[in-house]
Amino acid sequence: MCQQTAKPLINDKIVFHGAGSMAEAIVRGLIARSVIYADNIIMLNRSSNERLAELRSRYGVIGSNDPGQKEEYLRTSPVIVLAMKPKDAAAALRSLGPNLQDGQLIISVIAGLSIRTIQGLIGKKQPVVRTMPNTSSSIGLGATGISFSKEVSDEQRRLSLNIFEAIGLTSVIEEERMEILTGISGSGPAYIYYMMEAMIASGIRGGLSKEQSAELTVQTVLGAARMVQQTGEEPAALRKKVTSPGGSTQAALEVLDKGDFFETVIAAVSRCAERSREMGAALEAELSAETEKER
Ligand SMILES: NC(=O)C1=CN([C@@H]2O[C@H](COP(=O)(O)OP(=O)(O)OC[C@H]3O[C@@H](n4cnc5c(N)ncnc54)[C@H](O)[C@@H]3O)[C@@H](O)[C@H]2O)C=CC1
Ligand SMILES: O=C(O)[C@@H]1CCC=N1
Known part of the structure; x- marks a missing residue:
């Protein structure tokens, strides 16, 4: 009770x-x-x-x-x-x-x-x-x-x-x-967790303890999300503030760009939306098959 x-x-x-x-x-x-x-x-x-x-x-x-x-x-x-x-x-x-x-x-x-x-x-x-x-x-x-x-x-x-x-x-x-919303926010937590998994793994490979690497990654993701929310600034503007010309962040972003990071994320979101539509279509097909049987 x-x-x-x-x-x-x-x-x-x-x-x-x-x-x-x-x-x-x-x-x-x-x-x-x-x-x-x-x-x-x-x-x-x-x-x-x-x-x-x-x-x-x-x-x-x-x-x-x-x-x-x-x-x-x-x-x-x-x-x-x-x-x-x-x-x-x-x-x-x-x-x-x-x-x-x-x-x-x-x-x-x-x-x-x-x-x-x-x-x-x-x-x-x-x-x-x-x-x-x-x-x-x-x-x-x-x-x-x-x-x-x-x-x-x-x-x-x-x-x-x-x-x-x-x-x-x-x-x-x-x-x-x-479906596109599913691609962004329904499935979105999984993409962020995946990114975090990779960041934690990099820290460990570079010699940080698992705990240190995890703690630093979590705080970084939390801080970045809060910065967007609380400053009202665009993510791109905030990104630029981290990126010194010729510095370490720029070097890292260049590697992400080589892997077509931006377009890869867009393709992943779009595939997620498409997969949702496929699952919906399969259910609609089950409905149509049943209606046909009843005729
Ligand atoms: N997990 C996620 O992040 C999200 C999931 N969804 C949707 O939520 C739904 C459930 O997903 P999950 O919770 O992850 O799956 P799950 O596999 O953890 O849970 C599904 C539950 O449905 C029960 N179930 C299956 N057939 C049933 C029936 N005939 N009558 C009563 N219960 C039945 C199963 O016993 C199980 O408890 C899915 O349709 C998914 O698309 C939506 C947004 C996010
Ligand atoms: O993976 C799935 O199909 C569900 C829908 C959104 C998140 N999980």
């Missing part, structure tokens, strides 16, 4: 349909910010009781794998967050559809999956919010893109924004921009 006394911002029950990394990041962020009572959060997954037990003990949420209970939660909760992998989404949505009540809000975090395909797989014009968060939501520093279907009410719109604003920045966008 909950210890808080003040009424939290969110008082609706929220079911997480899928209890993996992204669902946990959102739940952790929401609970850390006390915007919802833990016992208003229900987490469901396909089969792992151990995983649900871990989430129950870590956050005090409700988690169940009992088929009857699962069905009841999904049928009655005003908000259902779809948080399974894209490959599992079609089957999950088909079985969810017949149990949904009119007006139950579906919030999806699934990469590539369009609002149209969600409604098609469910078989109803359910209100749908398509989002693309990232795992930094777990510490309240997420960045989430959000698009609404026209069935979403003003109240549901506010509720969805409350959820994601509580765990970071939100950006309401046209749905057709969701």
Whole structure:
């Protein structure tokens, strides 16, 4: 049971349909910010009781794998967050559809999956919010893109924004921009971690201890991000301030340029967006195949 006394911002029950990394990041962020009572959060997954037990003990949420209970939660909760992998989404949505009540809000975090395909797989014009968060939501520093279907009410719109604003920045966008947003902020943390891995490895190869190299790298990335945020200066202008003509930074940047760093990052973001579209198209194809069979 909950210890808080003040009424939290969110008082609706929220079911997480899928209890993996992204669902946990959102739940952790929401609970850390006390915007919802833990016992208003229900987490469901396909089969792992151990995983649900871990989430129950870590956050005090409700988690169940009992088929009857699962069905009841999904049928009655005003908000259902779809948080399974894209490959599992079609089957999950088909079985969810017949149990949904009119007006139950579906919030999806699934990469590539369009609002149209969600409604098609469910078989109803359910209100749908398509989002693309990232795992930094777990510490309240997420960045989430959000698009609404026209069935979403003003109240549901506010509720969805409350959820994601509580765990970071939100950006309401046209749905057709969701793939490029995925390339920047959904998958973006992985690129930064990759860069950090390389910087840490270089420090170690050069004789720093692992701890020193990691600590210096983390502070450098944190400081650079904060500098952009707090000075309001463009990254390019800040970069120039680090780069003395003929100095060591310029020498390093020349090596990055030789590897076509700038265009490589653009190509990676673009491939990420393309891959999201491919995953979306595969789900749409599953919907079309099903519709054909029914004819
Ligand atoms: N991990 C990330 O950084 C981000 C992930 N996403 C999206 O979040 C979704 C989940 O990704 P992760 O959490 O990384 O995956 P994950 O593999 O960690 O978690 C997926 C969960 O879904 C459950 N699941 C599978 N089929 C199910 C079903 N029929 N009913 C109920 N639960 C079911 C699995 O048991 C597992 O708990 C994906 O669609 C991904 O595109 C979006 C933004 C960022
Ligand atoms: O890799 C993926 O497909 C998901 C989507 C954004 C981050 N992770």
